[in-house]
Amino acid sequence: MVSPVTPSAGVLSPLGLDAVRLAPGFWGDRAALNHEVIIGHCLEWMEREGWIGNFRGERPRRGREFSDSEAYKLLEAMAWSGHPGLPELAATVAAAQEDDGYLNTRWSSERYSDLEWGHELYCYGHLIQAGVARLRAHGEDELTKVARRAADHLCDRFMETTETCGHPEVEMALVELYRATGTERYLEMARRLVERRGRPALGPIHLGRAYFQDDMPVRRARVLRGHAVRALYLACGAVDVAVETGDGDLLQAIEEQWENTVARRTHLTGGMGSRHSDEAFGEDFELPADRAYSETCAGIASIMLSHRLLLATGRARYADLAERTMYNVLATSPAPDGRSFFYANPLHMRIPPEPREGVVDHTSGAGLRSSWYDVSCCPNNIARTLASLPAYLAAADGDALHVHHYAPAEIRHRGLTLRLETDYPWSGTVTAHVVEGRPGRIVLRVPSWAEGATLTHGGTTRPAGPGHVTAEADWRPGDRIRLDLPMASRWTFPDRRVDAVRGCAAVERGPLVYCAESVADDPPLALVTALPEPPAERTRDGVVELEARACLVPAGDAPWPYRDGHPDTTGREVTLRLVPYHRWGNRGPSSMRVWLPLA
Amino acid sequence: MVSPVTPSAGVLSPLGLDAVRLAPGFWGDRAALNHEVIIGHCLEWMEREGWIGNFRGERPRRGREFSDSEAYKLLEAMAWSGHPGLPELAATVAAAQEDDGYLNTRWSSERYSDLEWGHELYCYGHLIQAGVARLRAHGEDELTKVARRAADHLCDRFMETTETCGHPEVEMALVELYRATGTERYLEMARRLVERRGRPALGPIHLGRAYFQDDMPVRRARVLRGHAVRALYLACGAVDVAVETGDGDLLQAIEEQWENTVARRTHLTGGMGSRHSDEAFGEDFELPADRAYSETCAGIASIMLSHRLLLATGRARYADLAERTMYNVLATSPAPDGRSFFYANPLHMRIPPEPREGVVDHTSGAGLRSSWYDVSCCPNNIARTLASLPAYLAAADGDALHVHHYAPAEIRHRGLTLRLETDYPWSGTVTAHVVEGRPGRIVLRVPSWAEGATLTHGGTTRPAGPGHVTAEADWRPGDRIRLDLPMASRWTFPDRRVDAVRGCAAVERGPLVYCAESVADDPPLALVTALPEPPAERTRDGVVELEARACLVPAGDAPWPYRDGHPDTTGREVTLRLVPYHRWGNRGPSSMRVWLPLA
Incomplete structure (x- = not known):
């Protein structure tokens, strides 16, 4: 199975990359951009920054202590994408592996001397994922052998200890x-690493043990906490272990953590991680718009987790969050030309950021896509995710074919071939043409926002979802089913405990979150209040933009910003142009708001 | 003049510590606690942590690269306070000074090799301030000589370069x-350090040059930015240089920076610095309540700056902000027993923090006072500020005596002696008894919030202020003047651009900001909405507490915190107990809110 996640149990089974082919469209274009531009861009920058040279023994070693992992993430992207650069990069990596399987360009002479911060096992994780991708997409080769040797070394070294790595992965x-090779000790090693965490397994650090989820056993936690990417990767690993070992309690614990995290610690965009300091989840309902960290990698990790839970349980809710995060975090980070990326994804930018050249410090603010970062996990993570994106679109429950995400694509499953046609997310109409038929069920996901959706086939139209809708027939070539998802834009209000955006509302349309953006002569967003009435729609270059009525409130500058009366919220009426959040910043440095104060 | 700031020009002249004697009361008690407990507490912890041992050459050296400065801050406190521990600590420090005047326990073998982060000149700054304090309070001794040698070395080394230190001070x-000795090269060195900053004078750092105010020349900046303590210390130095060199443009630049910072980057408490990451000012109106950093030291630095501007210009507005910051930041940090301190001073605590023992990482959250921090500037800064506090109370304009802050105290100026009696800030009545008389003006500050204030003397009562009120007479012993400041509590609303607290209001009374605190069975603050009606007053143990009507809103937990309708803000009525913000946390770990969502 050519897929990044292939559980041996669970409600749904993945379809491989060989069974789902994206055609041009929202995601197909991005997958093509990835293959043609993004992967090469990443390779070029890593060469330039010396992160590849580290494997060749070039000295001084360059990059952060975890830079090896960036080459591995890119190898994984190359493996899924069938990129021709793989063999050369794989050979460079292979040459750096030591005889006993150890492989790390930073810590070789001080192996495992700093498990809290060293990232050695984290790097193995990405190496192994690259190896698994290669094994599935291509078969055994040098890269897969390097990955297995590293895994064997890891098991030898850590199976009987109580240690783990500061960064789960x-x-x-x-x-x-284990799934790809059948070697059970890999599963056992994974199980032990999941279980020993939080007993605790690591030394104390100044950020506190919750930072790397070593504050309590995984199955005892009730919500995700600490460093967002670490927390989400650990949860992914725990789901995988739970599914393969039949550990229902562990699976349930992660489901509960997901529920509580989604209910209280997730931005409207699906972004996770509220804090710049520690790149961490905040407390419940600590969801600032302006300082939302919402790291691109945390969004990707969240998609990985939701996808795993979807396969394990079949619950549409997991696909809902994955979709929200795909359209509003994953799609937001890369620039249309594939050569720059957002690291953080705030929901509010007060002033247009100043352009920055070269390698940008990943902590130094947000608001502009940069070509490369000192910590450049995000571009490589985007590359591997876009390269494996078809795997997220559909799945199977026996003969039944489930479609979770809508894009122009061809999907095959046991003699049934569907060609999906749609202009989603701009239009809500999805037509599935049967190309090759057999009897069976086709299950289509109906997003939670799509109240009033309908399914049309065999000449009848009926209500669909929310959740999913099933069409059953003896499918013949030429048959069609049509899903219509209502795409009227809607105003969304925050829970009153989300202090940061009290008195505000946001506009959504389909799976897209919209934002107001102020470039050049647009009204200054700090002084705009919106009227929550249905916005007008306007399509520009195939993109649906919205126009909302708003007020421009007089600044009323005062020497002290606290007064004895309610602040004004009304003023001269203006029109506020709203663009899909994933397109913000495309017109150059701008101020931006997802949450609009109400008049 | 025994005072921490003694400008040779400006509208007002300070009165020395020998001219103002605090009696028991809000500030007198704190000054006594400082002399009796806080200074000793700091000394004890610095011995325990090895920061004093560093001067004795104990190895390995302990503490951060700037830990020497902590000993100097404490020496300054001891000098103003007349603490008997000074000679021994001064001798320890003196023994570590090198022949050419260089003194630093961290960088001796790598002098000035890292001006961006080394803090060597910053440390000299505190050493020199300690020396000046000793010189003024006592006269020449070993400590004053050490300070002068360090200053001479500094001038020799840096007078003709273009370098400066990453941390102004x-x-x-x-x-x-220069003021204390008349040696003009010290002033010239200071002037050059102020002027060369931002040309730039330092190397690039990953946080960006604005972090240490090297992004533009001091006189070109329009607002304080970057690391809050650095920005405020630099502004203090610039005012001092401007006053001594008669540079009106520079003074005006700092006044403008102060105005813009107060209008847009200051919390209701007077606290400055919005961000945990970089301990920095945020953008205009980026003033989150929950993640307010509002470092104690930034509050102290702000008081220092406002005091300098008050002396230079006589504008009551500077005293207003100093008072706000004194009562709501300076007074908030130390526990009543003087043995633990807040480092950060947020305006909202979502959940009660977990108690922490021993040396606490200064970045690891807030909400509990700790005995000591890995970076422990705050306790020592409190010690030196409380030790010199009388200097902030009053000043003179020729014969005229200006009283800026109200506390039980005796104030002498050129044959006029006043004894102030007051229960301020609990009561708004301040009575000045003339103990020793002469003809002249007595000028009393009337805070900006004190609308309707009156002054009574010679049998008549007249409106007073805001700003200040003057009483002129041929004062005789037994004369009295009485200032009555209305102390009704008041609801205060934020400017609409302060996104973080939209839809909220806070309660103030006199100079005090109040907060709701939830301990044990109190209503959970996340679900409380307040009714902005006049709260009831209730005095407990001499402290005025308030009780406000509020609603407890049903939680209405949902799986996704964003919905299609306005959130509820009403529910069962409850009484909300409000305590002065400076007393929060005294009853143990609690959640807390200054800004209350409105029903």
Whole structure:
């Protein structure tokens, strides 16, 4: 199975990359951009910054202590994407592996001397994922052998200890390697790494043990906490272990953590991680718009987690969050030309950021896509995710074919071939043409926002979802089913405990979150209040933009910003142009708001 | 003049510590606690942590690269306070000074190799301030000689270069040393350090040059930015240079920076610095309540700056902000027993923090006072500020005596002696008894919030202020003047651009900001909405507490915190107990809100 996640149990089974082919469209274009531009862009910058040279022994070593992992993420992207650069990069990596399987360009002479911060197992995790991708997409080769040797070394070294790595990642990689090879010790190693965490397994750090989820056993936690990417990767590994070992309690614990995190610690965009300091989840309802960190990698990790839970349980709710995050975090980060990326994805930019050249410090603010970062996990993570994106679109429950995400594509499953046609997310109409037929069920996801959706086939139209809708027939070539998802834009209000955006509302349309953006002569967003009435729609270059009525409130500057009366919220009426959030910043440095104060 | 700031020009002249004696009361008690407990507490912890041992050459050296400065801050406190521990600590420090005047326990073998982060000139600054304090309070001794040797070395080394230190501080220290000794090269060195900053004078750092105010020349900036303590210390030095060199443009630039910072970047408490990451000012109106950093030291630095501007210009507005910051930041940090301190001073605590023992990482959250921090500037800064507090109370304009802050105290100026009696800030009545008389003016500050204030003397009552009110007479012993400041509590609303607290209001009374605190069975603050009606007053143990009507809104937990309708803000009525913000956390770990969502 050519897929990044291939559980041996669970309600749904993945369809491989070989069974789902994206055609031009919202995601197909991005997948093509990835293959043609993004992967090469990443390779070029890593060469320039010396991160590849580290494997060749070039000195001084360059990059952060975890830079090896960036080459591995890119190898994974190349493997899924069938990129021709793989063999050369794989050979460079292979040459750096030591005889006993150890591989790390930073810590070789001080192996495992700093498990809290060293990232050695984290790097193995990405190496193993690259190896698994290669094994599935291509078959055994040098890269897969390097990955197995590293995994064997890891098991030899850590199976009987109580240690782990400060950055979870290797857990899910080991389960995947078990799935790909059948070697049970990889699963056992993963299981032990998941279970020993929080007993505690690591030394104290000044950020506190919750930062790397070593504050309590995984199955005892009730919500995701600490560093967002670490927390989400660990949860992915725990789901994988739970599914393969039949550990229902562990699965349930992660489901509960997901529920509480989504209910209280997730931005409207699906973005996770509220804090710049520690790149961490905040407390419940601590969801600032302006300082939302919402790291691109945390969004990707969240998609990975939701996808795993979807396969395990079949619940549409997981696909809902994955879709929200795909359209509003994953799609937001890369620029249309594939050569710059957002690291953080705030929901509010007060002033247009100043352009920055070269390698940008990943902590130094947000608001502009940069070509490369000192910590450049995000571009490589985007590359591997876009390269494996078809795997997220559909799945199977026996003969039944489930479609979770809508894009122009061809999907095959056991003699049934569907060609999906749609202009989603701009239009809500999705037509599935049967190209090759057999009897069976076709299950289509109906997003939670799509109240009033209908399914049309065989000459009848009926209500669909929310959740999913099933069409059953003896499918013949030429048959068609049509899903119509209502795409009227809607105003969304925050829970009153989300202090940061009290008195505000946001506009959504279909799976897209919209934002107001102020470039050049547009009204200054700090002084705009919106009237929550249905916005007008306007299509520009195939993109649906919205126009909302708003007021421009007089600044009323005062020497002290606290007064004895309610602040004004009304003023001269203006029109506020709203663009899909994933397109913000495309017109150059701008101020931006997802949450609009109400008049 | 025994005072921490003694400008040779400006509208007002300070009165020395020998001219103002605090009696028991809000500030007198704190000054006594400082002398009796806080200074000893700091000394004890610095011995325990090895920061004093560093001067004795104990190895390995302990503490951060700037830990020497902590000993100097404490020496300054001891000098103003007349603490008997000074000679021994001064001798320890003196023994570590090198022959050419260089003194630093961290960088001796790598002098000035990292001006961006080394803090060597910053440390000299505090050493020089300690020396100046000793010189003024006591006269020449070993400590004053050490300070002068360090200053001479500094001038030799840096007078003709274009370099400076990553952390401003030495600028104001050098001007003070010039004032105390008359040696003009100290002033010239300070002037050059102020002027060369931002040309730029330092190497690039990953946080960006604005972090240490090297992004533009001091006189070109329009608002304070970057690391809050650095920005405020630099502004203090610039004012001192401007006053001594008669540079009106520079003074005006700092006044403008102060105005813009107060209008857009200051919390209701007077706290400055919005961001945990970089301990920095945020953008205009970026003033989150929950993640307000509002470092204690930034509050102290702000008081220092406002005091300098008050002396230079006589504008009551500077005293207003100093008072706000004194009562709501300076008074908030130390526990009543003087043995633990807040480092950060947020305006909202979502959940009660977990108690922490021992040396606490200064970045690891807030909400509990700790005995000591890995970076422990705040306790020592409190010690030196409380030790010199009388200097902030009053000043003179020729014969006229100006009283800026109200506390039980005796104030002498050129044959006029006043005894102030007051229960301020609990009561708004301040009575000045003339103990020793002469003809002249007595000028009393009337805070901006005190609308309707009156002054009574000679049998008549008249409106007073805001700003200040003057009483002129041939004062005789037994004369009295009485200032009555209305102390009704008041609801305060934020400017609409302060996104973080939209839809909220806070309660103030006199100079005090109040907060709701939830301990044990109190209503959970996340679900409370307030009714902005006049709260009831209730005095407990001499402290005025308030009770406001409020609603407890049903939680209405949902799986996704964003919905299609306005959130509820009403529910069962409850009484909300409000305590002065400076007393929060005294009853143990609690959640807390200054800004209350409105029903």
